[in-house]
Amino acid sequence: MDELKIFTINKNIHEDNAKVANETREILKSHNTYLINVMSSPGSGKTTTLVSTINALKEEMKIGVIEADVDSDVDARTVQNAGAKAVQMHTGGLCHLDATMTRAGINELGVEDLDLVFLENIGNLICPVGYDTGAMKNVAILSVPEGDDKPLKYPKIFSKVDVLIVNKIDVMEHFDFKLDLLEERVRKLNKDVLIIPISAKTGDGIDLWVNWIREEMKVR
């Protein structure tokens, strides 16, 4: 029997993911397509927020959505009805999307004629943030009923995103949710994050959010 030897590899497990994600950004840039990764808990209003966003922007740009869920295509139908091109991905139980799965979604969607694509990640505050999907920007949505203590409990997602949308502000009075306390907790983790309070249902604050998207796309 041959003698056992130690071979040093020292390779980060996410190195390949990062490579695919960087390639994705290059491909998207070559088509002039802007990809935004949207993450949140289940039920925070990701799909409703996207529908409001699509309605606000669809006259000025072509929009696509990659929906990722464990099962069903209810979200893809919803955003399609709002006027976006959509594909539904199923992760079969997996709790996040990685760069390879995202690329498959991009290929299926076909982004050549799209200006803006949203990746609606799996509803989960923990796993998705660990994976670079290839998006240009990362956004988290936190809804008022979830509570202002979530940055304390799930710090990683709040520390990594470019924008934090606080959704369902129309029901704020019924909940013990303090926006200033939330902001203080989030800033401790991420001093540069842009916090945008909205109600996807009433449309309140959507203008600030879509203006941010417009500005980002200008400098892309």
Next chain:
Amino acid sequence: MHELGIVYEVIKIVDGFVKENNLTKVDTIVLEIGQLSQAIPRFIEDCYPAAVSETAYKDTKLEIISLPANGKCKLCNEVYNIINHRKICPKCNGEDFTLISGQEFNIKEIVGY
């Protein structure tokens, strides 16, 4: 539960290394997993047999080295485990630290021939 996907990724990288270096057998795969890496060593160990069954690595052992979530205090330079000390420096009670380890998920080495 994303550990199974991670284990498949490990096997893919090891397999690439094995082919590149013309190895015939891998006895052990050694991983370094940080306490903040979002991967739980026990779950990795649990799903490893399923991931390697019916592959060339079904007899390959898995060894996991856990790396502590260590921070260095920005005030007094004390190095402490930020999980055990809830992010507060045990020496000076400072709350500002630089993370120096804990986010790793590396394939450190493989033992084989």
